[in-house]
Amino acid sequence: MELWLEKLKSLRLLYAEDEEGIRKPMANTLSYYLKEVLEARNGEEGLDMYYEQRPDIILTDLRMPKKDGLYMVKEIRKNDKTTPILMITAHTDKEYLLSAIELKIEKYLIKPIALDELLGGLKLCVNEIELGRSIFLECKNCQFDLKNKRIIHTDGSEVELTHKESDFLELLLRKKGMVVSYEEIEMNVWKEEYMSIAALRTLVKSLRKKTSE
Structure with missing residues (x-):
């Protein structure tokens, strides 16, 4: 096993996605690679979980009901500039993402997400965490x-x-x-x-x- 995958096994991830049919299978896949996967149904719930659980990595869909992923990330980045964040978007969200340029997103994952692309994003997050620890x-x-x-x-x-x-x-x-x-x-x-x-x-x-x- 590669070293970064071993390090990933010790980390906790917060995953925010409103569609249960997408969230549950993805969370099951992620749980194979991470220590724990926390599930949130929208940005509001995700923000509450972030404050309560302080995950190591955040994976969030952009468009969600109540509070979307962009709102959640903006709130997190007010005081936390270091937790790695992966954002899931659609091709049609490009204009909407202009306001996210300064939010230090590790990688934008375009739907539908391939496993190798997801793992590539997680590798970036592990590298970022290791960099911050040094x-x-x-x-x-x-x-x-x-x-x-x-x-x-x-x-x-x-x-x-x-x-x-x-x-x-x-x-x-x-x-x-x-x-x-x-x-x-x-x-x-x-x-x-x-x-x-x-x-x-x-x-x-x-x-x-x-x-x-």
């Missing part, structure tokens, strides 16, 4: 101090990173072993700004210099 991440000749956003070299010298440098390095570490798209970099590092190829190359050059000094 204060220092090892680079080749240095350490990345996540909390203080700085590089610490083996000789004890420290180099401060800019916001874009630290966001870019953290993104690469979160996606370690995976392909990071141009769009992901623009969204997570440049956010609402336009990112040019020249600006990205300059950022990479600066970061390489700081990590190799």
